[in-house]
Structure formats: C-alpha cells, structure tokens
Amino acid sequence: MRKILGITALLIVVCVITSLASSSFLSAYNLENLIRRTALFGIISIGVAFVIVTGGIDLSIGSVVCLVGCGLPWLLTTHHWSVPTALAAVILVSVGIGLGHGLLITRLRLPPFVVTLCGLLLYRGIARGFTQDQTVGFGSEFKALRSLATGQIPLPFLSGFALPAPWIFLIAVAVLAAIFLNRTIYGRYLLALGRNEDAARYSGINTRRMIVLAYVISSTLAGLGGILFVLDVNSAQPVDFGNFYELYAIAAAVLGGCSLRGGEGTIVGVIVGAALMQVLRNMITLVTTHNNIEFAIIGAVILLGVIADELVKRYAARRRAARALAAEGAG
Amino acid sequence: MTAPLLRATRLTKSFPGVRALRGVGLTLNRGEVVAVIGENGAGKSTLMKILAGVQTPDSGEVQLEGHPVVLDSVLVALRHGIALIHQELNLADNLDVAANIFLGREPLRNGLIDRDRIEREAAVHLKAVGLDVSPRTPVHELSIGQQQLVEIAKALSVQARVLIMDEPTSSLSSGEAAKLFTVIHDLRSRGVSMLYISHRLGEVNALADRVVVLRDGENAGDLERADITHGAMVKLMVGRDLSQFYAHEPHPPGRPVLEVRGLRSRVHPKHAVDFTLRAGEIVGMAGLVGAGRTELLEALFGVTPAVGGSIRVDGQEIQPQSPQEAIAAGLALVPEDRKHQGVILEMAIRDNLSLASLRQDQRRGFLNRVRELALSGEMMSRLRIKAPHDQQVVQFLSGGNQQKVVLGKWLALRPKVLLLDEPTRGIDIGAKQEIYRLMEELSRTGVAILFVSSELEEILGLSDRTLVMHEGRLTGELRRDQLSEEAVMHLATNSSPSPSPLSTPALPA
C-alpha cells in the first residue's frame, strides 16, 4: 500500500504541474488519449508484472506485440481469414510462446533473461519473415473490429467525454489479475515462490507449473496488447512495431512496486506506473517544444521515484526491525 | 599482578527499541580461552562486535593491558591485535588461499603483488593452524572447516593477540571441529587469547578456561574451569534449573507407519537403506556430516527423488517425485536450511504458517482467509511463537521462532510422519526445549518422528531408537537401552570404539 501511495503521489504531482503549465492537459480529448494509451501499455505491464513477481523477466514482450500486431492484419487482409479465426490464432500463438518460455525455464533450467532475449530476436524475425518486411495494416477495412481499440463509450453524466474502449479491457484484465494474485491460492503461490522458490517447493507447491503459468500470462497479455495496439494505430511495420515496449512495461511494473527480486507486486501500482509513463510523455509534448529530451525526463523521474522509494523502504525496515526486536523482548 | 590483556567494563549499547547491553564486563588474560555463552538475544554478538570495532558502545570502557582504547573501526581493532572470525565466513572463494590471507594488504614489489613473499608467508601461517594445503589452492576447493582455518591463519598473519570466534563450529563436521580444537589448544599454548562464542555446551566444556554467561544484556555469572558443567551453564543461561531438560518418556510403538525398503538416494545410489518407523515413535538419526542423512530425508520427501527402492506410508506404496506428492501421502519435512528451505523470510508469519495447507483449505482455488486466520492464531499460541502479531515478517524473528513457524506450517496438515533435519541448529536453549516438548507432544498423538541431529546429546536425550549412518549406509540401529555415545560414534565412524579424536571434545563431559 505504501508503495502505491508514493507512486500515486508522484503521478498526481506530475498531473498537477502539467495542468498548470498547459490548459489543454485537462481537456476531454487529451484525457481520452491518455486513458487509451495507459490502457494499452497497462495491459502489457500487468502481464510482465506476473513474471517479475516470480523473480523472472520477460524481454520478449515488444516482439510478441510485433508478431501479433503484424500477424493479425496479415491474416485478415493478405490471407482473408475470418475475424474470429484470426483472433483465435494470434491469441493461441501468444499462449504458446509463454508456454514455450515457461517450459524452457523450468524444465531445461535456462535463465529467463536468455530465453526471453532469444524470444525477442526470434518473434520479430518471424514477423519480418512472413510479412517480407512490408508494412501491414487494415486500410479502411475492419472498422467494427478496430472499434475495440478506437471505440468510445459515452458516459451518462459527462457530456463531451467518452471512455476509450481499451480502458474496458484494462479494467477487466486488472480486476481478474488482482483477484488472481490476492485472492486465490495460486496468486499466493506465485508471491511465495518469488521470494523463495526452494521454501515454496519444500512446502509442496508445484513451483514449475506456477512459473510456466506466469510466462503464459505475460505473453498472452502481450498478445492482447499487440492486438489492441495494431487496431489503434491501424498499421504495423515489422521492423519496429512494439520496439522497446518490454522496457516500458518493465519500467511501469517496477514503478508500480514490483521488485525485480521477486515476490512483490500490486496490480493497481502497475497501472499507476503505466499511467505515469504516459503522462510524462504527454507532458513533454504539451508543455515543451523539445520532445527530443523525452527519454531523459522519463529516465530522471523514474530514477528519482525509485531512489525515494528505496529510502522510505529502508527507513520503514529499520523501524520495523526495531519494533520486532522490542516485541521479542530481546536484550 | 599485571593488568589483564583485555578488560571491558560497564559496556552499554542500545538499538532503536532494544537495550542490547546493560553494563556488561569481561576480562581476558594472555593465553586464555574464554567462552561467552547465552541465549539468542542475550547480547553475545553485540559484545563481540564492540570488541572487534564493528560497533561502538554507548558507554563503558575497553582497556588493553591497562590502557583505555577506543575501538571505533575494525581497522583500529586489528591494529590492536583483535580479530573477529565471523560466523559466516568472509573469504573470496574465487581466489587462492594465499591471496585471501593477504587480501587488502598485499606486499608489493616493483608495484606488483609480490606473489613469492605472499606464498612464503602464507605457508608459515597455514602451518601454524595445522592446515596442510598449498597456498595456491583456490578457496572454493576447501571444506568449510578448512576455510575456517584459513580465516584463523589470516588473523594470525596480522599478529592477532585476541581471536574472537563466533560460532566457529556451526557448520563444521565433527572431524573438522576436532581439528579446530587442536588448533585452539595449540594457539593458546603460544599465548594467543581467544573469546569463543558457541551454543554447543559440549564444546565449551571441553575448551574453555573460563565461561562468561550473559543473559538479557547483563552478566549472569562467570564459571571458572573447575565449575564448568553442563547443568551450571544452562542454569546461568536460562536463569532456572533444568533438571528435566530432556523430558524423555518412552513411547509404546504403534503400527508401522513408514516402511522403507531398499531405498537408494541419488547421492549414494549404491547403498540401499531399510528401516521402519512406527506410530508415536521418536527415532534419531546420527552420523557424521556427509553420511547421507539429509539426502535420505530428501529422497523420502521427493525433493531429490530416490533412484530405487520402495516407500510405504500406512501400507500404501508411494514414489514421491516432488514434495507435493510426499505431503499428499502424509509426510512433512523440517529442512536443514531453515532460511532458504524452511521459511519465506520476507513473508508474514500468517502467510508462512498457511502455505502448505492452502491447497486443502481452498475454496475452488480461492484463499480461505477465515481458515488462515484461525490457523495462524492456533499455531501462534500452541507453539508459543513470540511476535507482536501474525503479520510480522518472519525475517525479524529469532531462529527459534522461525523454526516454530516451520513446524506450525506442517502441524496444520496433521502429518503422519514428521521428518526433521537438524531441527535445533543455531537456536537458543529455550527454543530448543520448546521444540523438544513439541516433538514429545506430537509423538503422543501418534505421529512418527524421524530426526537427524549432529548433537549427540540431543540424540541421546530424545530418541526411542537411533539409526546411525555412515557414508550412505545404515550402519546400525540402537535401542534406547543400547544407546551410548561410544556406541553411536562406533557406528558413525564404522570403526572400533577407539580414541577417535572426534568424540572427545565434541561431547559433553
């Protein structure tokens, strides 16, 4: 909770500063844009959070976004598959990718970094192969399908503001993820094995199966993200579609309180982290005329956030340790 | 009479919320071995850290040969000839022995490290500690005991006059420990003084010229050589008489619960092990470190599946390929490495206690929070886990309380067979006693208990029956009426009951 408070405060501060500096920040149009982007990045960030909770890492997310983002229009426009078949195919591929990662990591004991790094190269390469490196897109077709990402849901009491459709996906994913992580025994297993895989195994937890599950969740959500991204942007270029998105996702998860050492993470925090990244990028465009310093600002803000968090954590740990000692009555 | 080599008076030290030392004093003469004992949290470690310059006292004074000194850093303490040998060894295991001995103060020649000189001098110090290895041996090739001796050689290389050893035998085999004791005797005869911290009262009894007992950050009393007995030490440590330390009552053995036939572990695939465990029985398993006891337990528990043989629980054949399967059959294991295999340090007591039983208490995959809460309340009181509340993170509990959490986790499942691997290692005497009490209590309810221990007194005090292992084989079984140190050591070393150097110092007199 405390971790979420910190990042939420940071998000609010950035929002307040931006709205003071730019009157358009709080316009309905801009808020809709921000919500849509946060939703898209939030979905893939929640996915990677599951892997991070186990103490692993998934570097292949951007490439899965690319594979799915190129694969969907390619199947629909070049091969004229039906919409349900094409959607099922790309989701199935995403699930399969996670399954492959998980099995390589748990059965062959390969390091997650290596497995997913190879995935990063592999899936983008495959996407570039089957598209022959050509941009694929929907043109002016598939309006109905695209409304999954571009659609707007009017709100009853708010005129002039409509909720972007991807937000619905994010909320659904987030609610399911939060219930899974906090209310089911499997979520508890994930948190436990992320802290100490051996102790979890000695307690009778099938740690391998849980780790495989985490990678499946990660790549499946990356696949869902890929679908929504390409539906939103309308075209995908295999060379760079989704480039770096794994890093945005990991950054959002870490900002949101996931420890790269494993065992810690909250879904709400991850969404706030994703939102912070998007608001920062938006702020730079709205407030300054130098969007080339964007990465520098994002990097600096994240670093400051992490430093502040670490300091608070140390302080809290010292106090907790002292209280515990006192409580044990030790001398 | 000249001033003692080292004298500390009225040391106090507080940490946030805790007064670790409340006016502790200590003297150490030249060529003397003084053991410092006390329960966990009594202030031993704090005292040692102050003397070694790791921490500074809030008040009080330290004198060396009658002159007050301020030991405000490890470097200053070293300059005064005081060296601390940590419980966790501090060697760089990728470097060789000589490089470790001179780490950080390498003699140079022409701006480069003078390898010849390092090796020459290292050899001298290695000889002094009786370690017969080449200075060029990489440290990772040494056993823990040998590494301990390297640490001591390192201390000698800075002309240490006072060696402070914190639980030096905690991870040594009996043979290695015996070797260490020889070195300690030898160093003492050469005028080196030593402060020796240990939980193993047998060692203390065999080694110490004097015993300083701490309790709750204060001096509880000193024992001169002639007064050092197990009972006297325990009495000072816990502040009461422990006539019934091992409250053993024989248990009438019930039906066979665990039948092991021809079991071969992956580490010792050539040796088949047979034994039977009956309901309500407490069986000890003795042997030297490396005898294959842990491997046997891990094979039973499916951690490292056995390569052959049969295991029956209540007559049902099982072949556990994972702890999950063993647990389903009614087994539970309190593993040797508590911090890495037993508890999840960063998680709360409640979450640790419920971890193994989440599956059976689940409601269609969802957590049963009501049950979790009830369970942790029950275990906290039944096991007397000392913590302000069950959301306390396990990391901040003492070793004994952590071990109780591990036990509580298994009790929730009501196992038929409880396997314990070194259940009292590194925990204080009060907690030990509570764990013994629990084992007794469980056996009375019909649980079959098999416990591995390297502390012979524990084996002697608790078990109805004792199995002894040597190099992967079960070399014997001793009924309670056959049980004696000599008999166990004979089987454990697979030799005649000879003047083995192992048995003498490691055991209580």
Added chain:
Amino acid sequence: MISVECASGFCQSPGIIPVKLTFQPIAIPLVLTLALSTLLTGCKPASDSAGGSGSGGGKKKIAFVSNGVASFWTIAGAGVKAAGEKFGVDAETLMPVEGISDQKRIIEDLVTRGIDGIAVSPIDPANQTDLLNRAAKRTHLITHDSDAPASDRELYIGMDNYSAGRLCGDLVREAMPKGGTVMLFIGRLEQDNAKRRRQGVIDAILGRPANPANYDAPGTILEGNGFKILGTLTDQFDRAKGKANAEDALAKYPDLGCMVGLFAYNPPLMLEALGQANKLGKVQVVAFDEDDATLEGIQKGHVHGTVVQNPYMYGFKSVEILSELAKGNASVIPASKFIDIPARQIRKATVDEFWTDLKAKTGAKK
C-alpha cells in the same frame, strides 16, 4: 526523399547480409563470424579485386543500398531489377534494418566481396565520409536519395530535398490561403535529407527566398507571412508514438490549422488521430510520399495534397550509371555530379492517374 520509414537505429533484429530477410536469429552467429572475420582480416579479399573489375569474369555485380526498410525501397527495388535485366548486370537491393551500423556493415561486406559498384543512400552523410571514401577507393560508389557531398562518391542521383520541401510548403499555402497555424511531423531529424526537406517546407511557408543553408531549430516557434509554425515533433519511427504526437498536438492546439507529415508513415497516423478526434477535413493535412492511406485521403478530400518522389527511377538510374562506370565509361558523370529525379505534387485532380501508375509498377507485390 528518403525518408524511409524505418531506418530506426534501434530495431532489434540483426540485419542480414545480402541474404533474404527471413529468420535472422539463425543468422546471428553467421553474421557475427562474418563481421568479425572482416574486421580481423582487414580488407584483404577486397584488395584482390581493387579497381572495381570483378574477378568473376561474368556479369558485373551492382548493389543498391537503402537507408532502411520501407515500401518506398520496394518500388526502388523494382527499378533496380528492371535496369539489371536491361543492362545485363547482377543488381541487388539491400536494406539495412538497424540503422547506421548495419549500413556500414553491409557496405564493408560488399566491398570485401568485390562488388563492381554500389549506390547508397547514406543515413548520416557527414559522419560516414570515411566509410564512403574507403569504399570509393575499391569500387564505384554513387549516392542516391541522400547525398554525401564531402565524400569521394562519383555522383548523386536524387531529388533536391530542399526543393521538394518547398513544393510541400507551397501545398500548405495553397491549402490555407489565409494563413494559420502549422505543425510538422517527421520520423527524425538526424538525416540530412530530413533536415533539408523540413527546411524547404518552412522557408516556403514563411515566404523566404530559397536558401538551403537556412536552419531553424526544431523547438522554436516561427512566424511570418500570416503563418505560425508551432514546432516539429519527431517519433523515432515508433508508430504509436507518432500517433500520440498527432493526438497531443491536437490536444495542445485545439484550433490547429494544418498538419504536415514529412515521412511516409506520418500522414496516415495523422489521419488516424484526426479520425478519432472527429476532425477529418477540419484540419488541413499536407503529406509527403505515397502511402495508400495518404492517397485515399486525397481522394476523400481529407488530405490537400502530397509530394512524391520517384523511387523507381532512383533504382533504375543508379544501376544504369553504375553499369556504365563498371565498364569504364566515365562519360556518364555530369559536370554537376548530380542527376535530378524531380519530385511532383499530387492533388485531388491527379491522384487517380498517379495511383494507377504506381500500382502498375509495384503490381507484382500486392
């Protein structure tokens, strides 16, 4: 133009050598080994064929190197192929996928292989002079699409990006006779052609006399001639970012008059953003290049016009010139060392004709 849609310096997949662009991961060890051996052995093999005469004795070998991967280069590739057949040379098109380092590797490998002529679109001409000069010593080297005037290239085939930019700026003035606010969108500004194109647009809008040496920093707001140029947003080839830029500009300036997309993929992203904001037709759009969505936008009246170059001719002309040079015929080099392939403006009136012709040229592809 050159704008290339990707020449992103950050694409992850390792590029390939002149092999087909599929399944690179398998090629990684191969590429590494090759690159390494090239480094280790220096340019030894190349020295055998120094002077440009292929040792194969058969057909001359000519390479056309792009600055990235884009449909633009696919069209150029069609020209390369056609010219190769017409002039009886082995002509291949190579597209670096990882930006400048990949392009360097490709050129070095080609030289090592003893190629008879290279036409290249340098990604960063100012900093690639050494590389180009080294290649020019061992084979015939010309530039296309983007020039490297400081190097020893034999000539430059292309369009003057500054003039093309001015054509684009003229379209803006045409679309907004009364002036107004303008926002520019471009992939990135590191490339010389991108800088010059942008500058041409700015100078034409502000009514300045033609001077390719002008330079306005991207962060400054420029005013004149009734127009206000609010800034230039770059996206480093990230499509989602490109779209976000368009959206953010619309949020920041609700009364924005005109959006100008200077790399081929920018106008479609701007149209997406406008569509979602229900502002199609309310904000003027002026484009560069001939993306399908752009051309469709012109047909529908959502885009005022676009400036197109002639990539087919870049490819065709490059191969024609290099095959002559490889035969030892230096008379094809004009005194100016520049062969102009002019850009054109496409408006609603001409878009159908242009598109039909374009489909014919790339017909085999889609």
